[in-house]
Amino acid sequence: MQLIVNITVLAAIYALLACGYVLIYRVSRVMNMAHGELAMLGAYLLYTTASLFTDHPVGAIAAALVLSLTVGVLVYVALMRKMTGQMVLAAILTTIAIGILLRGVIVLIWSAAQQHPLQALKFSNPSIELIGGARISTCAALMVLATVAVYTALFVFLRFGRWGMRLRAAGQNPLLAAQRGINLNAIYALAWALSTLTGSIAGMLIALDSGLDQTMVVIGLKAFAPALVGGLDSLLGALVGAVIVASAEVLAIHYVDPLLSDVVPFLVLIAALIVRPWGLFGTREELDRV
Amino acid sequence: MGTNGAGKTTTLRAISGFLGIDDARVTEGAITFKGARIENRPPHENTRRGIVLVPERDKVFPNLTVAENLAAPVAPAAAAIERRRREALAYQFFPQLADLRHRVGGLLSGGERQMLALASGLVCEPELLLVDELSLGLAPVVVADLLRRLAEIRRQLGIAILVVEQSATVALEVADYAYVMENGRIVLDGTAERLRRHPDIQEFYLGRKSGERRSYREVKQYRRSRRWYG
């Protein structure tokens, strides 16, 4: 039972991080290699707003969410916009540079020491006993709920929202989308905003549960595996990929060796790429672009 | 009208706007629409200005349903009621699309796809609708039907429609005014009435021989020497 809980929580973390990769890839074919750093930045922003609004945890969280949304738009407008129309590889290299830059800036501002946004918010994180004697921490439970909420919202938005349709349209044929009056810059900015927001939510919840330092980048990178296993352009794929990778990781930790934790996602990734290079739910024609 | 490679698509795309990918841009000359210079403006801006292109290929979103293809375009009138009226109008001109509402664009037949492309263009509220290669890959009956509907749309909405059409017989029957392009230039233009009677058109586009036979090469030479513009 505890194993299932652990898998669910890890799958939720991966899924929440993976949807950010999918959103940006889907509209622009760019793999955002700074996603982990952006998620980490979101968590640090929460840490700061928590110290600023000491008695208003809700205000602190809301402010941190707005700030991370803004960061996403700013990264696109200031850095990635010039990359539209350029080679995808150049754009990916730019995201790698952004990631390195963010890591440096974060150390400069917040130092490399571990921070605890939970204490700053004056929250506690009691563990909840579930049926069967399994335990889950409050923040981990929140993580699962947040993932369910974010995925539901994204599915509804992409399926039924006018801007969701435009996002899909721009991903399929940017030129035709522009010819149908859709401002591609607005679409890309929207994708970056949503991606950074969802990533930051993940980052904040991870930081609340287990403290905040640069190791968050590794989690962000590991979440790239489920996104790719799922096919990179499919949200459903990211969800299924997250469950697969999380199961493999938790089972390997439990039955083999905890040291495998950082290796397993990439082993699964390689195995999946050999069997189905375009991912479980990906579009086959996308392959040449990966 | 004009043979393959005459520059029709290039002209329409330059008017509608480039994304700036692959360095595509207008390097010389001016494009004016209702008094404003519009060359090298992004496509979405020109669309909102009233110039809407139905491209030659990739004219619908293949993974979006017919309904979504009509819901996705951004129209100048943002009001929800006006927007719904506009989509209803598209279905009114192309009633077949209503039954296909939930089918994805990629699964439509050529004729259905062209209808959807025209309908989604109409949703953008064009004042000038540019249609590239209306009849590409379509049966003559389908083309005749589409042209009838375009004439009806023009009559009801009072918009200008510029159609690139291979068959001069078809084109000159429905058009008011026609341009003939060769080697990137307009070589002949006039009312459809006048062009129908024009000897060059009679000979090379309508295929009515006047006098001696000519080989294709001679035809090209002949055309080059008869350049009306620049």
Ligand SMILES: Nc1ncnc2c1ncn2[C@@H]1O[C@H](COP(=O)(O)OP(=O)(O)O)[C@@H](O)[C@H]1O
């Ligand atoms: N005005 C022009 N000057 C020089 N080259 C042109 C011009 N217009 C078109 N071209 C070139 O001619 C080729 C075919 O043009 P295209 O527009 O596709 O023709 P069409 O649609 O009439 O078959 C393209 O390679 C294009 O770059």
Ligand SMILES: [Mg+2]
């Ligand atoms: Mg053409």
